[in-house]
Amino acid sequence: MTITTAEQVADHHRSIAGQLPAEVADAFAAEQRELGAGDAQVPQAAPRDRMQEGSLLDVAGRPTTLAAALSSRPSFQAIAQTIA
Numbered sequence: 001m002t003i004t005t006a007e008q009v010a011d012h013h014r015s016i017a018g019q020l021p022a023e024v025a026d027a028f029a030a031e032q033r034e035l036g037a038g039d040a041q042v043p044q045a046a047p048r049d050r051m052q053e054g055s056l057l058d059v060a061g062r063p064t065t066l067a068a069a070l071s072s073r074p075s076f077q078a079i080a081q082t083i084a
Contacts, residue, residue, distance in 0.1 A: 024061030031057075 003011075020028070058064045 021061065024057070027057055027061045 053066050056064050056066060056069060058069070
């Protein structure tokens with residue numbers, strides 16, 4: 001049986017429900033709504049491209065920047081593409 005990307009995403013959302021603090025979940029949900037509405041500018045990147053500066057959320061859901069995230073410690077940026 002083949003599972004679609006949309007089904008995998010829905011399964012993932014069900015599996016993490018309630019695991020994130022409400023303010024973090026709300027921030028990510030708002031970003032997903034913006035992406036789904038087509039209002040967000042989503043740049044195309046190739047492997048090894050440098051990330052552009054932009055608005056990010058830290059692990060606690062607080063706004064931050066790429067420069068701040070990279071300033072003094074190793075970092076990891078998870079890049080996800082929403083497929084409708």
